[in-house]
Amino acid sequence: MRRKTLLFLFISCLACHAWADAIDSLILAFDNKPSVETANRFLDILHRGGLADEPVTFTATTHPDTLRMQMWYWTTEYYHAIQQYERAAAYGLKALPLCHAGGDRTTEGNLLSVLSICYVRQGDFKNAARYAKQCNEIDMQMGDPDCISSSLNTLAGIYMSNHQPEEAEKYILRALEYAGKAGNPARLAVINGMASEV
Numbered sequence: 001m002r003r004k005t006l007l008f009l010f011i012s013c014l015a016c017h018a019w020a021d022a023i024d025s026l027i028l029a030f031d032n033k034p035s036v037e038t039a040n041r042f043l044d045i046l047h048r049g050g051l052a053d054e055p056v057t058f059t060a061t062t063h064p065d066t067l068r069m070q071m072w073y074w075t076t077e078y079y080h081a082i083q084q085y086e087r088a089a090a091y092g093l094k095a096l097p098l099c100h101a102g103g104d105r106t107t108e109g110n111l112l113s114v115l116s117i118c119y120v121r122q123g124d125f126k127n128a129a130r131y132a133k134q135c136n137e138i139d140m141q142m143g144d145p146d147c148i149s150s151s152l153n154t155l156a157g158i159y160m161s162n163h164q165p166e167e168a169e170k171y172i173l174r175a176l177e178y179a180g181k182a183g184n185p186a187r188l189a190v191i192n193g194m195a196s197e198v
Contacts, residue, residue: 019045020082027075036060039071046074051081069098073107076114085118092118109138109147116154125162132158146187149178153191160198168198 026042029035036058046052052074058067072095079088092115099108112135119128136151152175159168172195179188 019049023078027078030071034064034068034071036062036067039067042071043074046078051077065098066102069095069102069104069107073099073111076111076118080114080118083121085121089115089118089122105138105142109135109142109151112138113151113154116158120158120161125158128158129155129162144182145178146182146184149175149182149184149187149191152178153194156194156198160194165198172198 023042023045026038026045030038030042039058043052043056047055056070056074058070072091076088076092076095079085079091092111095111096108096115099111112131116128116130116132116135119125119131132151132155136148136155139147139151152171156168156172156175159165159171172191175191176188176195179191182188
């Protein structure tokens, strides 16, 4: 699940099944007293609603830091999906040091990407660029040209939103280069769209 965007189906399911209150209650319960049971109930709802692609289940042997990191990561994804960007960012910042300490580079990259988008939505372009650059650093280290092109495209979008087309141009040209290496026509189409805007 890389760079999740708002899921209409997920939000529709929340409305139809009145899950929003249950989710908020589970998040609050976990914050007050972290437990495997609460985390599993929360993630089961996200999976049934379509936000989590695959079921995630924890056991009594799950390390407490891993449990908190995953719970807060998915809470970030949840609040991002329902457009509560300030809350999403707050949970993302709680999860980030645990991701980094645990060496989970993929989750850390995903989290940094979501954080950057949350800050864009709040009009905080400085922090948006900061987290997008950190995401790109991870992508470069991992060497996946598709992810690299995505994070470079995000950076171009941030600078365009902040009325800095010269900065945006630097990133979008590099994004096009990596998108060509990735061989992903859908990604290339998105990046060409951003390039034409730049």
